[in-house]
Amino acid sequence: MWFFAAGLIFLIYIAIIIYPLVRLLGESFTGQAGASFSVQYFVQFFTTPYYARALWNSLLVTVSVTMLAIVIAFPLAYFMTTIRIRGKNTLQILVLISSMSPPFIGAYSWILLLGTNGVITNFAHNVLRIQVPTIYGFPGIVLVLTLQLVPLIFMYLMGAWRTIDVSLLEASESMGVTGVRRMYKIIGPLILPTILSGGLLVFMRALADFGTPMLIGQGFQTVPVLIYNSFVSEVGTNDGLAAAISVVVIVVTLIIFLVQKYFAGRKNFSMSALQPIQPKKAHGLKNIIGHAYVYGFIALAILPTAYVVYTAFVKTKFGVFVPGFSLDSFTTAFTTSSNAIVNTLVLGITALICVVIIAVFVAYVSVRRRNALTGTLDTLTMVPYIVPGLVIGIAFLLSFNRTPLLLTGTAVIMILALVMRRLPYTIRSSSAILYQISPSVEEASISLGASHLKTFFRVTIPMMGPGVISGGILTWVAIITELSATIFLYTVHTETLSISIYTEVIRGQYGVAAALSTILTVMTVLSLFIFLRINRDKEISI
Amino acid sequence: MSVAIKIDAVVKKHGESTTIPGLSLHIQEGEFFTLLGPSGCGKTTLLRMIAGFNTIEAGTISFNDDVINNRPPKDRNIGMVFQNYAVFPQMTVAKNVGFGLANGKVPKADAARRVDKVLDSVHITQLKDRLPANMSGGQQQRIALARAIVIEPAVLLMDEPLSNLDAKLRVEMRDVIKDIQHSVGITTVYVTHDQEEAMAVSDRIAVMNNGRVQHAGTPVNIYHRPANVFVADFIGKANFLERTLESVGDRVLLALAPDYRLDVTDLVHTVPPTGKVIVSLRPECLSVSSDGVGMSSAGDGMEAKIVDSAFLGSTTHYRGELATGEHIEFVDASDIETVMRRETKARLSVAVAKLNIFDAATEQSITVGVMNDAELD
Numbered sequence: 001m002w003f004f005a006a007g008l009i010f011l012i013y014i015a016i017i018i019y020p021l022v023r024l025l026g027e028s029f030t031g032q033a034g035a036s037f038s039v040q041y042f043v044q045f046f047t048t049p050y051y052a053r054a055l056w057n058s059l060l061v062t063v064s065v066t067m068l069a070i071v072i073a074f075p076l077a078y079f080m081t082t083i084r085i086r087g088k089n090t091l092q093i094l095v096l097i098s099s100m101s102p103p104f105i106g107a108y109s110w111i112l113l114l115g116t117n118g119v120i121t122n123f124a125h126n127v128l129r130i131q132v133p134t135i136y137g138f139p140g141i142v143l144v145l146t147l148q149l150v151p152l153i154f155m156y157l158m159g160a161w162r163t164i165d166v167s168l169l170e171a172s173e174s175m176g177v178t179g180v181r182r183m184y185k186i187i188g189p190l191i192l193p194t195i196l197s198g199g200l201l202v203f204m205r206a207l208a209d210f211g212t213p214m215l216i217g218q219g220f221q222t223v224p225v226l227i228y229n230s231f232v233s234e235v236g237t238n239d240g241l242a243a244a245i246s247v248v249v250i251v252v253t254l255i256i257f258l259v260q261k262y263f264a265g266r267k268n269f270s271m272s273a274l275q276p277i278q279p280k281k282a283h284g285l286k287n288i289i290g291h292a293y294v295y296g297f298i299a300l301a302i303l304p305t306a307y308v309v310y311t312a313f314v315k316t317k318f319g320v321f322v323p324g325f326s327l328d329s330f331t332t333a334f335t336t337s338s339n340a341i342v343n344t345l346v347l348g349i350t351a352l353i354c355v356v357i358i359a360v361f362v363a364y365v366s367v368r369r370r371n372a373l374t375g376t377l378d379t380l381t382m383v384p385y386i387v388p389g390l391v392i393g394i395a396f397l398l399s400f401n402r403t404p405l406l407l408t409g410t411a412v413i414m415i416l417a418l419v420m421r422r423l424p425y426t427i428r429s430s431s432a433i434l435y436q437i438s439p440s441v442e443e444a445s446i447s448l449g450a451s452h453l454k455t456f457f458r459v460t461i462p463m464m465g466p467g468v469i470s471g472g473i474l475t476w477v478a479i480i481t482e483l484s485a486t487i488f489l490y491t492v493h494t495e496t497l498s499i500s501i502y503t504e505v506i507r508g509q510y511g512v513a514a515a516l517s518t519i520l521t522v523m524t525v526l527s528l529f530i531f532l533r534i535n536r537d538k539e540i541s542i
Numbered sequence: 543m544s545v546a547i548k549i550d551a552v553v554k555k556h557g558e559s560t561t562i563p564g565l566s567l568h569i570q571e572g573e574f575f576t577l578l579g580p581s582g583c584g585k586t587t588l589l590r591m592i593a594g595f596n597t598i599e600a601g602t603i604s605f606n607d608d609v610i611n612n613r614p615p616k617d618r619n620i621g622m623v624f625q626n627y628a629v630f631p632q633m634t635v636a637k638n639v640g641f642g643l644a645n646g647k648v649p650k651a652d653a654a655r656r657v658d659k660v661l662d663s664v665h666i667t668q669l670k671d672r673l674p675a676n677m678s679g680g681q682q683q684r685i686a687l688a689r690a691i692v693i694e695p696a697v698l699l700m701d702e703p704l705s706n707l708d709a710k711l712r713v714e715m716r717d718v719i720k721d722i723q724h725s726v727g728i729t730t731v732y733v734t735h736d737q738e739e740a741m742a743v744s745d746r747i748a749v750m751n752n753g754r755v756q757h758a759g760t761p762v763n764i765y766h767r768p769a770n771v772f773v774a775d776f777i778g779k780a781n782f783l784e785r786t787l788e789s790v791g792d793r794v795l796l797a798l799a800p801d802y803r804l805d806v807t808d809l810v811h812t813v814p815p816t817g818k819v820i821v822s823l824r825p826e827c828l829s830v831s832s833d834g835v836g837m838s839s840a841g842d843g844m845e846a847k848i849v850d851s852a853f854l855g856s857t858t859h860y861r862g863e864l865a866t867g868e869h870i871e872f873v874d875a876s877d878i879e880t881v882m883r884r885e886t887k888a889r890l891s892v893a894v895a896k897l898n899i900f901d902a903a904t905e906q907s908i909t910v911g912v913m914n915d916a917e918l919d
Binding site for chain 2: 441443445446447459
């Protein structure tokens with residue numbers, strides 16, 4: 001029975017993971033004029049300065065963002081865990097919200113604030129007589145992505161911090177090691193694996209992000225933008241080149257993934273704190289610096305979202321903001337984009353159900369019934385983790401564009417792409433839940449005469465339930481804010497909210513974009529509140 | 543109903559390594575049988591083979607005369623109690639306990655009556671409709687015990703059921719388990735690493751090490767006539783002295799000290815060719831007289847210098863150093879007047895009947911009276 005079901009999932013994997021990637025690989029090695037095997041696109045990519053430049057830009061952005069995110073997140077986590085900060089719970093919720101809102105909304109908001117005609121730019125120019133440096137290009141991308149991704153590392157660090165027992169700090173203090181030296185000698189090495197895995201996640205996201213450089217990058221081309229442009233360029237699509245660049249990106253992420261795995265695997269400590277570090281009330285300068293840092297960062301992180309919500313209520317004329325308030329943007333949004341809202345809900349919920357069912361099952365068979373087949377399933381699960389969303393989109397387009405697998409333009413292809421994209425994360429969180437449930441509970445059920453199947457449904461599933469639901473909510477938020485995997489796959493009939501926002505921004509319809517962003521933000525925030533409600537008694541961790 | 547368990551030359555392999563290299567045991571119907579040993583000795587592995595959660599690579603396990611090697615755990619009619627209780631957190635106490643009855647197709651009214659009865663016997667009737675979250679370890683273990691016995695299994699299997707409880711609860715639950723087992727009369731296999739717990743509850747104990755049964759027998763026999771050095775060391779406290787047996791005519795003499803020789807009579811074999819033996823002395827088998835009292839003379843004990851003492855109330859524990867430099871521990875009933883000070887000289891005499899002598903080469907006992915039910919291969 002398990003074998004049969006595992007086999008079925010295996011077939012699904014072949015269809016939505018293996019086959020598209022093989023198609024992509026095949027496409028990248030074709031040549032123009034129908035040559036069956038050629039490396040011409042790879043040669044073209046590496047020898048044309050224009051393309052090589054984009055790869056260089058991408059690496060520059062990604063490395064800068066990863067470094068900055070770690071450097072900024074570390075003190076944030078340090079202050080939050082060691083000093084008693086006022087309103088800590090609210091702040092943590094705000095951090096969670098800012099990390100969950102899609103980055104392209106942040107990019108668009110920063111354009112409104114610091115762009116050529118931005119509010120702050122104009123204010124500085126007209127009132128303070130200062131020329132604000134340009135937000136477009138490298139600085140803007142780094143700003144948006146860093147603010148977006150700091151919370152991710154921050155939450156990783158908070159999780160790691162909770163596993164450090166206060167006795168370790170006391171022991172080091174008793175031996176005369178305190179302050180910065182203690183930080184460097186004791187805490188640093190203990191949370192290094194966490195920083196590495198958080199760093200990897202940030203690296204992957206920054207490298208793969210498409211919306212931000214597209215909106216704010218202008219002349220500064222990164223690889224995802226390049227892939228997008230070569231696929232939908234005005235001069236005619238170039239599938240082969242887009243595929244070749246995609247393959248290069250996958251190779252880069254794969255290398256980074258393996259390197260991180262190697263280092264993190266060597267320096268992993270498993271700890272659990274009986275008595276975690278408690279925040280203490282700080283006095284004087286330390287207290288002021290701590291509060292200023294934490295509040296400063298969170299204000300900056302939440303500013304773009306808040307400003308977008310604000311502009312949704314501002315009057316517009318021909319897409320441009322004019323003084324005064326109105327609900328016109330919402331009216332327009334609901335009349336022109338109501339199908340996008342419906343699509344987001346319908347496609348999102350369908351994808352969510354598929355993801356959760358597959359994830360729970362794969363987690364169960366790979367944790368509890370380990371064999372060659374389920375081990376392979378578990379490994380295959382991680383494949384989409386290193387494939388950027390945009391590349392998933394291209395691979396799907398190449399794979400499902402002719403009979404009998406003609407899915408292009410259908411809702412099915414959108415759902416499959418969303419499922420493939422979110423599976424690794426949901427499976428990881430489900431496996432983590434299972435590892436925390438002692439197998440003896442299931443054995444108890446079996447020893448009492450229940451079958452494996454009955455045990456699974458009556459004992460395992462109910463015990464996994466709360467964890468799966470809260471993991472599912474985070475999956476849901478990620479699904480409704482997805483842009484890069486779906487940008488190639490949508491049609492007018494399957495357009496989602498995040499795609500609508502993106503296209504409205506491109507069209508310069510800032511009011512409608514703001515209204516749609518607000519709707520998406522409200523959906524996100526509501527979901528997160530349900531998530532927090534479920535996890536009320538626990539510390540937040542992702 | 544209750545069964546006898548016959549374990550016949552079973553082998554357990556984990557990949558390349560063999561954790562149980564061929565083990566045989568017979569557990570009687572209705573017996574409280576304990577597998578005792580240090581961690582990693584294979585006791586839990588063996589229990590899980592009986593339960594069906596571990597595969598059997600060779601040999602057979604039978605309930606009465608049915609070989610159950612390939613019978614899935616759910617069809618073995620076992621009740622199992624786990625170290626971490628394994629109570630279903632999402633079900634009330636009554637649901638937990640009734641879980642096995644629902645699977646066994648017992649009529650509802652009948653099931654409810656049996657649940658009530660068993661809850662009463664483990665004294666948790668008042669918790670019946672509550673969820674187990676936040677219950678104490680003792681309460682959770684009572685639920686687990688009730689859940690295991692309510693199905694009236696052929697065999698009750700317990701895997702270190704008390705090791706997560708605090709010391710006081712452990713003793714309390716030990717009595718609960720013993721009483722219930724006794725009143726139900728069910729064949730029970732119990733795993734523990736705690737020798738005191740094993741002695742307190744068991745009809746028979748199998749002391750295991752490295753996947754082999756070292757000694758299977760009653761607690762009394764295992765304590766007083768351990769089959770080998772490992773068992774003597776693992777159960778209780780023992781002093782080990784390496785000595786040589788001398789044959790003088792018909793007599794066999796054991797020189798514990800140059801001036802303290804004992805006639806040893808109850809040996810199973812003749813003296814090993816080399817005469818080299820290991821002598822084990824329980825601390826309470828040594829009686830002491832201090833030099834100050836003046837009754838000591840050569841020939842009625844071995845001389846020891848006190849190096850440490852611990853007053854424990856009813857008894858005082860001493861550590862002494864023999865002339866050979868060997869350390870020896872002994873116990874004396876506490877005296878109101880005196881605790882022997884360090885450096886005091888004392889004479890220790892030995893109750894010959896309580897001595898155990900092992901062949902130094904094989905470490906097996908050569909003393910008469912060992913009753914080892916383990917089938918050695």
